Amino acid sequence: MKKAIAFLLLLLVAGCNGQEKEKPEIKKEEKKETAEKPKGQWEVKKEYDEFGNLIKYDSIYSYSYSNIEGDSLKVNLDSIMDSFRDFFDERVPFSWKDRFSYFPETDSLFMKDFFTEDYFFKNWEKQHSELQEMMKKMDSTRNAFLKKYHPGLLESKENN
Numbered sequence: 001m002k003k004a005i006a007f008l009l010l011l012l013v014a015g016c017n018g019q020e021k022e023k024p025e026i027k028k029e030e031k032k033e034t035a036e037k038p039k040g041q042w043e044v045k046k047e048y049d050e051f052g053n054l055i056k057y058d059s060i061y062s063y064s065y066s067n068i069e070g071d072s073l074k075v076n077l078d079s080i081m082d083s084f085r086d087f088f089d090e091r092v093p094f095s096w097k098d099r100f101s102y103f104p105e106t107d108s109l110f111m112k113d114f115f116t117e118d119y120f121f122k123n124w125e126k127q128h129s130e131l132q133e134m135m136k137k138m139d140s141t142r143n144a145f146l147k148k149y150h151p152g153l154l155e156s157k158e159n160n
Helices: 002-017 028-036 077-091 119-149
Strands: 039-048 054-064
Touching: 077 119
Parallel strands: none
Antiparallel strands: 039 054
16 A cells, blocks of 8 residues: 555656646747847936035936847957957068168168158158058958958948
8 A cells, every 4th residue: 555655646746847837939029029129227326515406417328239149249359359360460461570660771772861851751751652552451351351250240331
């Protein structure tokens, strides 16, 4: 008899624990609506004088969006910058040290203007257009990197 009661109790306990709770299924439309709403926060600062009168009132409303899945967008910027440095060094055909030397060449043929009063300024004027071209190449290299490896992070001109 004890074995039968123990067996029935075991079945009762196993039957109660064996039931699964049904999770409410969220439809795609409902999930999309919840993902698009920003998380907002108010911060209010008030300052009163010695008589209890309000003399300063400052409030800040901040909000942030999450990605499509509703999770916060996490980006490891250090990792992106390290991989960009390697990508950049492989694809840009110049070196900073080579391009930005304001000191005279070692060959005396190129040193004739070294003794003029505005030697460095003249070099800057000559290198200004080269500098603009370098910046364009650098931007196009950066854009190619972001499009290839991190397409979601590149901002378009329309967004700015």
